[in-house]
Amino acid sequence: MKRLLVLFSILALGIVFVSFTLSQTSPASVQMPDNVKAAIDKSCFGCHNSASQNVKAKEKLDFSTLSSLSKAAQIGKYREIGETIKNGEMPPKKFLDNNPDKKLTEEETKLLIKWAEGEVKNLMKK
């Protein structure tokens, strides 16, 4: 009985450890082309990840857990990514004032919009 308890404890600890490690991964956990990943790493991932200090940002979008959402929720997120970038709402102006190097170039903007729209289409097909 005791042995069983120990075994279960180890198993439980293992699960906690694995899920913790998973939640700390970079946007690489969402499969994306290298150039898209580079742009997201540069301008988005800093706030939109599980370990972010910016609670509002990570509640809205967390690249670390994006792929674990339901299909419908993922479609919603990709649609929002595309729209938000299209409308020039992200990265926020205030943030860019202090971090001008994080601004998306025109090319990156187009790339991310196209990528997000493509993801919506792919998910709809699945």
Next chain:
Amino acid sequence: MKKIKIAGLVLAGIFIVIQFFRPELNNGGLGENNILTKEQLPEAIGAMLKHSCFDCHSNQTNYPWYDRIAPASWMVAQHIKEGKKQLNLSDWGSKDVIDKVTILGGIRDEVKSGSMPLPAYTLIHRDAKLSKDQVNEMILWTDKFGEELLAKEE
């Protein structure tokens, strides 16, 4: 003493004058395209949408008397304008499935984080506040309903 009296009269005068600047009321009716007409929603969800969301996210606001008095009426009008711009559940029927699941995801996030219903709104409209259980119910529903809508599309 006299000064206080004059100040009081001036303030009362201003209060009366501003009542003539009335914002347009949002009372066009829920409309045929509203989500409650278009979808068979669980009763509890429909009730939550009605009591906690529709005032700013549909074409029909239920105004208590105090929401009709300036300057509160101006703030209310601003909230409704902003709310409808973000989401108008009276337009649900005209949206495609991608829009709909995006809306559901938005509702999920806003309710989960406690951003919606607006704390400034629930402060006055106490019955619009969602309990923890209601928030959980809403989250589960948005997930489930989103998947249902996608399945229907296939």
